[in-house]
Amino acid sequence: MSGKRWSFKITPIRIAMFAIFAVTLVMYLYRYYVGLGAVTDLNDAYPWGAWIGADMNVIALAGAGFSMAIISHIFHAHKYEPLARRCLLMSFIGYVLVLLILIIEIGRWDNFWRPFVSPNLHSPMFEVYMCIVAYLVLQVIELVEVVTEKVAPKVQQKMQSIMPIVFIAACTVPLGHQASLGALYLAMPAKLDAIWASQMMPWLFVFSSFFIGPCVAIVEYIWTSARYKMKVDTDMLYSLSRISAVLMAIYFVAKCADIVVRGQVGNVFAFNMTGNMFLLEMLLLTVVPIVIHLTPFGKTKGGLLTFGISGMAGLVLTRLNVVFTGMAAHLGGGYFPSFLEIFTTVGGFCFAFLVYLYVTENFPFFYGVAGDAEGKPVGESAESGFNQAIM
Amino acid sequence: MANSVVTNQKGVLVDLTKCVGCGSCTVACKMWNNQSFQHPQTEEFQNAHGVDVELDSNTWTTVDHKLVEKDGKEVWRFVKRQCMHCLDPACLSVCFSHSFHQTNEGAVQYNPELCVGCRYCMIACPFDVPKYEWEKVMPSVMKCQFCSSKLADGEAPACASVCPTDALMFGNRDELLAKAHEIISSDSKYVNHVYGEKEVGGTSWLYISDVPFGELGFPTNLPEQSVPGNIHEFTRFTLPIFAVGATAWAGISMYTSRRHKVHEAEHGHHDEK
Ligand code: SF4
Ligand code: SF4
Ligand code: SF4
Numbered sequence: 001m002s003g004k005r006w007s008f009k010i011t012p013i014r015i016a017m018f019a020i021f022a023v024t025l026v027m028y029l030y031r032y033y034v035g036l037g038a039v040t041d042l043n044d045a046y047p048w049g050a051w052i053g054a055d056m057n058v059i060a061l062a063g064a065g066f067s068m069a070i071i072s073h074i075f076h077a078h079k080y081e082p083l084a085r086r087c088l089l090m091s092f093i094g095y096v097l098v099l100l101i102l103i104i105e106i107g108r109w110d111n112f113w114r115p116f117v118s119p120n121l122h123s124p125m126f127e128v129y130m131c132i133v134a135y136l137v138l139q140v141i142e143l144v145e146v147v148t149e150k151v152a153p154k155v156q157q158k159m160q161s162i163m164p165i166v167f168i169a170a171c172t173v174p175l176g177h178q179a180s181l182g183a184l185y186l187a188m189p190a191k192l193d194a195i196w197a198s199q200m201m202p203w204l205f206v207f208s209s210f211f212i213g214p215c216v217a218i219v220e221y222i223w224t225s226a227r228y229k230m231k232v233d234t235d236m237l238y239s240l241s242r243i244s245a246v247l248m249a250i251y252f253v254a255k256c257a258d259i260v261v262r263g264q265v266g267n268v269f270a271f272n273m274t275g276n277m278f279l280l281e282m283l284l285l286t287v288v289p290i291v292i293h294l295t296p297f298g299k300t301k302g303g304l305l306t307f308g309i310s311g312m313a314g315l316v317l318t319r320l321n322v323v324f325t326g327m328a329a330h331l332g333g334g335y336f337p338s339f340l341e342i343f344t345t346v347g348g349f350c351f352a353f354l355v356y357l358y359v360t361e362n363f364p365f366f367y368g369v370a371g372d373a374e375g376k377p378v379g380e381s382a383e384s385g386f387n388q389a390i391m
Numbered sequence: 392m393a394n395s396v397v398t399n400q401k402g403v404l405v406d407l408t409k410c411v412g413c414g415s416c417t418v419a420c421k422m423w424n425n426q427s428f429q430h431p432q433t434e435e436f437q438n439a440h441g442v443d444v445e446l447d448s449n450t451w452t453t454v455d456h457k458l459v460e461k462d463g464k465e466v467w468r469f470v471k472r473q474c475m476h477c478l479d480p481a482c483l484s485v486c487f488s489h490s491f492h493q494t495n496e497g498a499v500q501y502n503p504e505l506c507v508g509c510r511y512c513m514i515a516c517p518f519d520v521p522k523y524e525w526e527k528v529m530p531s532v533m534k535c536q537f538c539s540s541k542l543a544d545g546e547a548p549a550c551a552s553v554c555p556t557d558a559l560m561f562g563n564r565d566e567l568l569a570k571a572h573e574i575i576s577s578d579s580k581y582v583n584h585v586y587g588e589k590e591v592g593g594t595s596w597l598y599i600s601d602v603p604f605g606e607l608g609f610p611t612n613l614p615e616q617s618v619p620g621n622i623h624e625f626t627r628f629t630l631p632i633f634a635v636g637a638t639a640w641a642g643i644s645m646y647t648s649r650r651h652k653v654h655e656a657e658h659g660h661h662d663e664k
Contacts, residue, residue, distance in 0.1 A: 036508075037432060037525025044447060044522045047510035074640045076647035107508020107523065107530045114488040114505050122619060122626055125511050126487035168644070172636040176629065183625040187485050187515035190612045202625045 008358050017350035024347025027340055031104050039340045046335035048323065051105040054345045056181060056319040058094045058101075059132070060209045061312060065091025065139065066174040067213025071243060073167050079236055083217040085146060089359060090220065092139040095132060097352040104344065124183035124202075131177035138170040147363060179206040185322055193274050193326035195267050200258050201322075204251070208285065208315055211247035214240045215289070215311035222305050224360075237304045244311065245293040252286040277317070277325045285314025400478070400497040400595065401542055402564030403551050404571050405471055407600040407607070408580070409558035412456055412469030414440030416550035416559060420452045420473075423538060423549035432526050446472060448522045448533035452550055459606045468600070470607050471559070473550070474499060474520045474535040475587060476595035481618035482512040482521060482534075490532070497564070497595050498537035506532060517591050517613055537595070564595055571599050592617030 008014075031039045042049050064087040071077050072084035103109050120126050145163060148156040182205030189197050198204070218237050225232045259268055268275050288310040297303035337345075417439035421428065430437050431449040438444065440454035452473035459468055480499045483491035490505040491512070501521075512532060513521045524530035538548035546552070547561035560567060568588060575581035580601045587594035590613045598604070605611040614621070 033528070035526065035528040035530065037523075037527075037530070043525065044445075044513070045519075047513040047523065070640065074644045074647070076644070076651050078651075107510065108506055109508075110529070111488070111505065111507045114507055118489045118505050120484070120487050120489040122484050122622065123487040123511075124622060124626065125485060125509060127626070127629060129487055164644075168637055168640050171640045172633055175632050175636050179625070179632065183622060184511070186622045186625055187481055187511075187618050188517075189614060189618075189621055190517060190610060191514075199621075199624060 007362070009361065014354065014357070017354055020343075021347050021350045021354065024344050024351070027344050027347070028104055031340065031344075032109075036107055039338060041335050041338045041341065043334060046331050049335055050337035050341045050345060051101050053320055053323045054348075055098045055101055055105070056323055057316050058098050059177065059181060060205070060315055060319050061212060061216055062091040062094030062098075063174060063178055063209030064213040064216035065094075066135075066171055067210040068217055069167065070171045070210075071213070071240075074171055080217070080240060083221060083240070086220055086224070086360075087213060087217050088139065088142055088146070090216070090356065092136070092143060093352045093355050093359075095136050095139065096355075097348050098132070099136075100348050100351065101345065124180040124186070127180040128177045128184070131173050131180065135170065135173045135177065138166055138173060141166050142170060174209075175206055178209040179203065181205055182322075188327070188330075191327060191330040192322065193267075193329060194262065195259070195264050195274055195278050196322050196326040198258050198262060200254070204255065204258070207247070207251055207254075208318060211244045211251065212311055212315045214244040215308040215315075217308075218304050219308035219312065222301060222308075232301050234299060234301055234304060238299050241289075241293055241298065241304055241307050244307075245290050248286045248290055248311070252282070252290070255282065255286075273328075274325055277321050281314055281317040281321055283314070284310050284317060288314075396493050397478075397495060397497045399495050400564045401537075402476075402497070402562065402567045402595040402597060403548070404560040404562070404567040405596065405598045406558050406560070406574070407468060407470060407598060407602070409556045410454070410469040410471065411556055411558075412440060412454055412467065413555065414438065414454050415553045415555060416471060417450070417452050417454055419549040419553040420535070421450075423541075424451060424536075426450070431524060440469075446520065446522055446534075448524045448531075451533065451535040455608060457607055459602050461602055466602075468602050468607055470609075471550070472518075473596070474537065475518050476535075476537050477517075477591055477617070478594065479592040479617035479619050481515045481517055481591065484619035484622060485511045485515040487511070494537075494539050494543065496537070496539070496542040498539040498542055500536050500539055501532055501534060503531035508532075515618060517610060517618060564597070567597055571597055575599055589615045591615075592620065 027039075036042060040049065068080060068084040068087040072080040103112070106112065115126055115129055141159075141162075145156060145159050145166075148159070179202035182201035182203070185192050185197070185201055186199065218241060221237060222232055224230075259265060268278055289307045292298045292303050292307045292310070295303075298307060420426075421439065426449050428436055428438065429449065431447055437450075439450045439452065440456065442456045442458075444450075444453040444455060446453055452471060455470045455472055457468045457470060458465055460466075476497055476499050478497065480491065480493070482501075483493065483499060486506075487509065488505045488507050490502050491499055492502070493499055508523075508530060510523060510532070513519070513523060521532045521534045523532055538546075538550075541548055551559035551561040560570070562570075568585065571585045571588075575583055575585070582600050582603055584599075584604065586598040586600070586604050586609055587596055590610075592615065598609070600607065
């Protein structure tokens with residue numbers, strides 16, 4: 001880890017992402033200057049749109065941070081620890097992205113602090129807000145601990161006394177906001193399509209955000225391995241995918257039971273928009289990954305990648321189906337995200353991506369990869385993979 | 392009732408068979424609340440009564456003219472819409488900064504000072520009542536406030552006080568409810584349903600009609616359980632989740648790390664496969 005450490009490789013794609021993010025910041029100013037109505041397609045019939053949809057998804061996928069932490073720190077499956085670290089980083093960046101989107105999404109951003117002084121403990125939104133803020137603080141502490149390990153070992157030593165509590169808290173707090181995101185929709189039992197409008201929603205939300213963790217971890221691992229030209233430890237990934245697959249099967253059964261108990265079988269197989277979208281969601285989130293896992297294909301790199309991507313796509317669909325598909329009949333078709341809504345969302349993702357690249361390239365130990373500033377791995381550890389490099 | 396603040400629950404009984412669609416109430420509402428007849432976003436002039444009129448941030452009540460079929464004939468019916476002032480309001484319970492509160496008389500009031508503008512109240516209201524000032528840089532939510540200052544003085548709301556046909560009867564909710572049942576049981580033209588008696592836990596505004604409510608644009612799939620009641624089935628688990636979660640993680644963590652150490656001691660090195 002010698003040489004220039006604080007640098008950032010510039011490629012055309014990165015320049016483009018910078019540009020998009022810069023324009024996004026200008027759009028932020030514009031939105032603050034003219035107001036919500038002028039720049040979005042949101043309206044009285046459709047008060048929640050693309051920004052909320054994006055936030056719901058980012059939070060759900062960022063569940064990878066807490067689920068991988070639980071798997072590696074709570075169940076002490078140490079072989080997944082490097083993955084848990086990366087997920088912690090991604091998840092933290094994800095939550096920052098959520099806040100970034102929320103500060104233009106809310107109508108009265110100057111009142112963001114009101115819930116702290118005028119709290120409504122009965123609102124699921126309150127729980128979402130408080131848990132996310134608390135979790136961000138916990139994540140910062142966890143990240144500081146990781147970073148100081150190499151940079152300032154003394155600080156890291158001092159932190160050890162509080163770390164067990166921080167770890168437990170960081171594994172507990174997300175249960176609150178992941179479930180509450182589903183609970184948001186308990187307020188609309190008569191508006192949300194009956195396929196999704198279940199009292200079980202909070203529990204299904206928190207459960208799915210948990211088992212998506214390994215999917216995110218696997219996809220990111222394979223992608224990073226390609227970036228650093230490292231060997232992929234498919235055995236390790238396969239055993240990790242098993243955790244997901246088992247939980248997916250449980251989720252599948254729970255979801256089917258939920259549908260049957262509430263008499264929604266007919267609606268699911270009505271072969272209309274809502275029914276089909278539900279089937280697609282179930283297919284991608286559970287059936288496809290489980291089948292892949294059970295076949296030899298599931299042990300290969302390609303199989304693991306498909307496993308992860310299918311799960312992630314399915315998870316995104318579960319959230320979008322609640323926010324849009326399931327509400328469409330009630331809200332009507334009077335909304336399509338405006339150019340600014342789409343652009344700023346993309347801009348937010350560009351920001352998240354750049355931060356991720358910057359951090360991983362300047363703090364290679366996140367990956368257990370010794371690398372130089374170009375992001376190229378150095379020495380043997382590159383070939384043998386980070387699993388050994390971290391030890 | 393969830394809220395003990397309400398000691399003198401008022402209400403309005405709307406007899407839709409008596410409404411002639413004149414729109415006086417909508418004008419009275421605009422005057423009392425000092426609102427223009429412009430659409431807040433398009434700035435076009437608009438009446439608050441007519442066909443397909445809708446509530447907006449500048450229009451807290453409308454009289455919706457509906458052409459419906461009754462006994463084989465087409466007839467007009469006129470439906471006044473405004474906030475229903477639920478007994479256990481969704482808007483109040485979902486707002487995370489407590490921007491809503493109930494007055495002694497049961498008026499559900501909104502305080503823009505506290506509002507963060509998340510618009511959860513808008514999407515959660517079973518009657519889609521709260522509207523937003525989309526055109527403003529610093530917008531607020533807007534809805535009928537049940538003329539709460541008038542109610543506190545023992546007066547009828549502006550809209551009810553100007554109704555020329557007595558279609559809007561103001562009074563104590565329990566008395567109005569008894570009256571509503573009396574009217575529908577003594578006259579067979581009425582549909583046997585007091586809308587607002589049980590919907591989402593009951594509302595201050597009650598309706599009786601001779602045309603089924605579904606045909607008049609009322610949501611008919613509302614549960615009797617209030618929205619806060621429904622949400623509470625989850626939120627009551629909040630603290631238990633954290634308590635059980637944290638305890639479980641701590642317990643499992645201690646157990647697995649112990650097992651890990653024993654394993655290490657036996658095998659002398661890391662062996663996790
Ligand atoms: S009708 Fe809607 S806005 Fe009015 S009190 Fe009920 S929930 Fe609140
Ligand atoms: S928009 Fe305002 S009043 Fe409505 S729920 Fe959000 S903070 Fe509360
Ligand atoms: S009660 Fe008052 S604010 Fe509400 S509709 Fe009537 S006049 Fe308007």
